[in-house]
Amino acid sequence: xxxxxxxxxxxxxxxxxxxxxxxxxxxxxxxxxxxxxxxxxxxxxxxxxxxxxxxxxxxxxxxxxxxxxxxxxxxxxxxxxxxxxxxxxxxxxxxxxxxxxxxxxxxxxxxx
Amino acid sequence: xxxxxxxxxxxxxxxxxxxxxxxxxxxxxxxxxxxxxxxxxxxxxxxxxxxxxxxxxxxxxxxxxxxxxxxxxxxxxxxxxxxxxxxxxxxxxxxxxxxxxxxxxxxxxxx
Numbered sequence: 661x662x663x664x665x666x667x668x669x670x671x672x673x674x675x676x677x678x679x680x681x682x683x684x685x686x687x688x689x690x691x692x693x694x695x696x697x698x699x700x701x702x703x704x705x706x707x708x709x710x711x712x713x714x715x716x717x718x719x720x721x722x723x724x725x726x727x728x729x730x731x732x733x734x735x736x737x738x739x740x741x742x743x744x745x746x747x748x749x750x751x752x753x754x755x756x757x758x759x760x761x762x763x764x765x766x767x768x769x770x771x772x
Numbered sequence: 773x774x775x776x777x778x779x780x781x782x783x784x785x786x787x788x789x790x791x792x793x794x795x796x797x798x799x800x801x802x803x804x805x806x807x808x809x810x811x812x813x814x815x816x817x818x819x820x821x822x823x824x825x826x827x828x829x830x831x832x833x834x835x836x837x838x839x840x841x842x843x844x845x846x847x848x849x850x851x852x853x854x855x856x857x858x859x860x861x862x863x864x865x866x867x868x869x870x871x872x873x874x875x876x877x878x879x880x881x882x883x
Contacts, residue, residue: 664814692870703776703863703874704815749814758803758867759828764814 662687664763666750671768673740681735681766683750690752693726693733694760698747707748708735740770774798776875778864784881785854793849793878797866804847805872806839807863815863821847854882 665684673679683693692711696704710717710726710733717724723736737744747767751760777796785791797804802823807815817831821841832838836854841847851858859882865872 694870701876703865703876704872705874706871709870751815753870758822758870758872759805759817759820760815760872761817762807762815764812 662761664688664750664752664761666748666763667766669766671766673768673770675740675742675770675772677740679737679740679744679768679770681737681748681750681768683733683735683763685731685752688731688752688754688761689728691755692753693724694751694753695722695724695733695735696749696751696762698749698765704749737768740768742770742772745769776864776866776873778862778875778878780878781876782879782881784883787856787882788853790850790852791854791880793851793862793864793880795847795849795864795866795875797845797847797864798873799845801866801868801873802844803867804841805865805867806847806849807865808860809863809877810860818849818862851880854880856882858882 663686667682694709695707698704708724710724721738725734747765749765750763779794804821806818809815819839820828836852839849861877861879863877865874
């Protein structure tokens with residue numbers, strides 16, 4: 661069966677450090693992968709999209725990599741800030757359809 | 773501009789009752805999605821509307837769940853004969869392409 665796994669443990673880091681989140685998948689051949697941020701009591705907010713033929717994408721302090729051989733995406737938050745504390749969700753699309761399958765998310769807490 | 777709105781924000785219902793959840797997508801967005809999120813879990817896909825095409829209902833967990841989208845805009849998710857396991861946050865999203873814009877969700881509690 662198809663499966664998406666994110667860091668099972670919550671991530672606690674010191675302000676200024678880099679947070680690295682992992683998204684692994686099995687039995688998928690995604691056309692693209694997205695990362696969303698979700699704050700408590702709110703809907704997810706889109707952050708980045710990376711396509712299957714792209715290795716890396718950057719947006720401000722965020723960086724995403726996509727390795728279709730390893731079936732893995734890494735999400736990095738550099739120079740982290742307490743305002744980055746949230747749950748981060750990985751989502752895959754199987755084709756150029758817009759329907760997404762989501763991972764369970766990783767909760768990041770940045771300590772001042 | 774206005775984002776995706778959902779109503780009600782909270783709904784408490786008794787087991788066995790029917791409920792309707794409403795989603796107002798962003799104007800002009802052709803795609804609309806419903807997801808369910810249980811406590812501490814990721815988003816579970818329920819149904820997807822794209823323009824005038826037949827909806828993708830492959831995520832609906834049982835025939836007690838149905839949804840419609842009127843005039844390519846507002847959508848209603850209906851759950852008949854609610855069960856306690858239906859308790860969750862129901863999220864709606866809309867999009868024009870890949871980036872999905874989510875509403876705040878409806879928290880459904882079945883007692």
